[in-house]
Amino acid sequence: MALLESITSPADVRRLTRTQVARLAEEIRTFLVESVSRTGGHLGPNLGVVELTIALHRVFDSPRDTMVFDTGHQAYVHKLLTGRTDFSQLRRRGGLSGYPSRTESEHDVVENSHASTALSWADGIAKANQLQGRGQRHVVAVIGDGALTGGMAWEALNNIAAGQDRRLVVVVNDNGRSYDPTIGGLARHLDTLRTTQGYENVLSWGKQTLRRSGPPGRFAYDALHGLKKGIKDVVAPQGMFEDLGLKYVGPVDGHDEQAVEHALRRAKAFGGPVIVHVITEKGRGYTPAEQDVADRFHAVGQIHPETGLPLAPSRFGWTSVFADEIVRIGRRRKDVVAITAAMLQPVGLAPFAAEFPDRVFDVGIAEQHAATSAAGMAFGGLHPVVAVYATFLNRAFDQVLMDVALHRAGVTFVLDRAGLTGDDGASHNGMWDMAMLGIVPGLRLAAPRDEPTLRDALRTSVDVDDAPTVVRYPKGAMGDPLPAVDEVDGIDVLARHDGADADAPSVLVVGVGAMAVTAVATGEVLAAHGLRVTVVDPRWVLPVPIALTKLAGAHDHVVTIEDGVVDGGIGALLGQRCTDVGVRTPVQAVGVPRRFLDHASRDQLVGELRLGPNDVARDVLTALGRLPGTAQ
Ligand SMILES: Cc1ncc(C[n+]2csc(CCOP(=O)(O)OP(=O)(O)O)c2C)c(N)n1
Ligand SMILES: CC(=O)[C@@H](O)[C@H](O)COP(=O)(O)O
Numbered sequence: 001m002a003l004l005e006s007i008t009s010p011a012d013v014r015r016l017t018r019t020q021v022a023r024l025a026e027e028i029r030t031f032l033v034e035s036v037s038r039t040g041g042h043l044g045p046n047l048g049v050v051e052l053t054i055a056l057h058r059v060f061d062s063p064r065d066t067m068v069f070d071t072g073h074q075a076y077v078h079k080l081l082t083g084r085t086d087f088s089q090l091r092r093r094g095g096l097s098g099y100p101s102r103t104e105s106e107h108d109v110v111e112n113s114h115a116s117t118a119l120s121w122a123d124g125i126a127k128a129n130q131l132q133g134r135g136q137r138h139v140v141a142v143i144g145d146g147a148l149t150g151g152m153a154w155e156a157l158n159n160i161a162a163g164q165d166r167r168l169v170v171v172v173n174d175n176g177r178s179y180d181p182t183i184g185g186l187a188r189h190l191d192t193l194r195t196t197q198g199y200e201n202v203l204s205w206g207k208q209t210l211r212r213s214g215p216p217g218r219f220a221y222d223a224l225h226g227l228k229k230g231i232k233d234v235v236a237p238q239g240m241f242e243d244l245g246l247k248y249v250g251p252v253d254g255h256d257e258q259a260v261e262h263a264l265r266r267a268k269a270f271g272g273p274v275i276v277h278v279i280t281e282k283g284r285g286y287t288p289a290e291q292d293v294a295d296r297f298h299a300v301g302q303i304h305p306e307t308g309l310p311l312a313p314s315r316f317g318w319t320s321v322f323a324d325e326i327v328r329i330g331r332r333r334k335d336v337v338a339i340t341a342a343m344l345q346p347v348g349l350a351p352f353a354a355e356f357p358d359r360v361f362d363v364g365i366a367e368q369h370a371a372t373s374a375a376g377m378a379f380g381g382l383h384p385v386v387a388v389y390a391t392f393l394n395r396a397f398d399q400v401l402m403d404v405a406l407h408r409a410g411v412t413f414v415l416d417r418a419g420l421t422g423d424d425g426a427s428h429n430g431m432w433d434m435a436m437l438g439i440v441p442g443l444r445l446a447a448p449r450d451e452p453t454l455r456d457a458l459r460t461s462v463d464v465d466d467a468p469t470v471v472r473y474p475k476g477a478m479g480d481p482l483p484a485v486d487e488v489d490g491i492d493v494l495a496r497h498d499g500a501d502a503d504a505p506s507v508l509v510v511g512v513g514a515m516a517v518t519a520v521a522t523g524e525v526l527a528a529h530g531l532r533v534t535v536v537d538p539r540w541v542l543p544v545p546i547a548l549t550k551l552a553g554a555h556d557h558v559v560t561i562e563d564g565v566v567d568g569g570i571g572a573l574l575g576q577r578c579t580d581v582g583v584r585t586p587v588q589a590v591g592v593p594r595r596f597l598d599h600a601s602r603d604q605l606v607g608e609l610r611l612g613p614n615d616v617a618r619d620v621l622t623a624l625g626r627l628p629g630t631a632q
């Protein structure tokens, strides 16, 4: 690793000889496998951009030239080349973020891990450069073929093409995959461009030999060059990019560092908007990743570096229950179809796809399209189930509101990774959905607490054909079933404690979704302090059930506990509904604060945000003035 250890900035990379560049690439690959095997992370995507990133930093002068990475999960090599080599705490509290981070480096700009935004960033930066006298500087956006299936990317390309005098280089990192092979017409187009690699080779042969053989040879080359355009348009209609007014360079072998450098220098010299189409391989150079059919080790946990096998077997989780139940539903409901935004495996739709291949649709990284096309499917008599990570539904809010809800479409959204996820950083926490969807007229949202309630919520949702339904659950392992001891007007009662002190206040503890476990434990702590406690789980939390306001009215104090942003969350809405119906019981809403959370483990965040039972109970006792040593 001697060479990698000598790299402290891109200037060091630019000083390397050809031989050293090749050795650096080897050292980086070895480092990535050894380090990411220990910590987990996006191993496959970063193995695919080693030579590309080296070439980027040899051709462009970051941070004078601005580099933005779409989604940012493939920026590990960029971090290594900009002086950050301590990956020992990657994605952990105090360690490197798994994405670009402005607090880490002046070379990092876009921290958002939501795909398809980089080109818009680049367009804006290029416009600012032009207006502020920095027009000589380049903006370079690296975007994957998957991210290029997102609508924002095409909005941006349309604008980028309008700026013919802006120095903007779009590098398409085309490895043919998101998780699965990338879908759709764009993928097919990139494929045809990819397969015309032969023309580039013929052209370069022509340049070297024909043009050296005097006028006849030069004539022949010029004819061939003219022909290339014609043939390419026949075999690989380049029109898409060039018709947009974007110069196209490529396709170039993304693992031939010199070829990539050459293509980037051509693009840099062009001085206007240009696409460089780089062909890479996800997982390149690491056999277990190259052979991983599922997703080329897109995102791995801790693995054995030699075999690539996971060190800890994946435990029974929320996703696997959804995966099983949606198949059961699909067997009895032929109208139920499933939609994924390029995440078939991660959201658990693979078994459904295996059994009902004609009833599952991968729309690419296109959540807005997923939502509105689902409204179309519902109009056509289907019941679509749109399975996405909670945080990624944010970008489809208007489609949920104005295409699905406004038209009372029976669409079910299944939100995996809802709540605190932690190690993927601020833009990955699924903490926004309940506050965001709480204002959607007619929408019904379920937050199941365990396997039975998840299965029940899914079965209930697909029976609703005149409104959007949402089922949200957290990442990872699922706790044991938490049975109700009673039910009051559709609200599950999970525990009752009579309380030792006759005159002690009574507290209603409302657990939302997976936080029901915390609610039960909080109730036990409060009971130990002599309070009369009722612990409930409404299961369907939007709209806030009227029965919950009645239960609140029967208690002296209410505390709600939710794995979502507390502003506008379930607790806040319950307080509003209580006021609406004249219930004066104070509602103490406990949840995630309205701020962006740095990467850390979920448990660390729960502790830091005082979402654990002891902290919640302490805050309730404080509010009631019943903490030992506080005024009664
Ligand atoms: C809006 C949004 N939807 C889904 C994801 C989840 N996701 C992360 S990376 C990825 C695949 C990206 O594919 P590509 O852009 O080709 O990059 P590659 O991993 O191939 O380098 C997806 C779907 C996301 N980050 N953002
Ligand atoms: C970058 C991205 O959005 C995904 O790769 C995400 O990091 C995966 O998250 P999980 O590991 O929770 O599936």
Ligand SMILES: [Mg+2]
Binding pocket: 144, 145, 146, 147, 173, 174, 175, 176, 177, 178
């Ligand atoms: Mg890709």
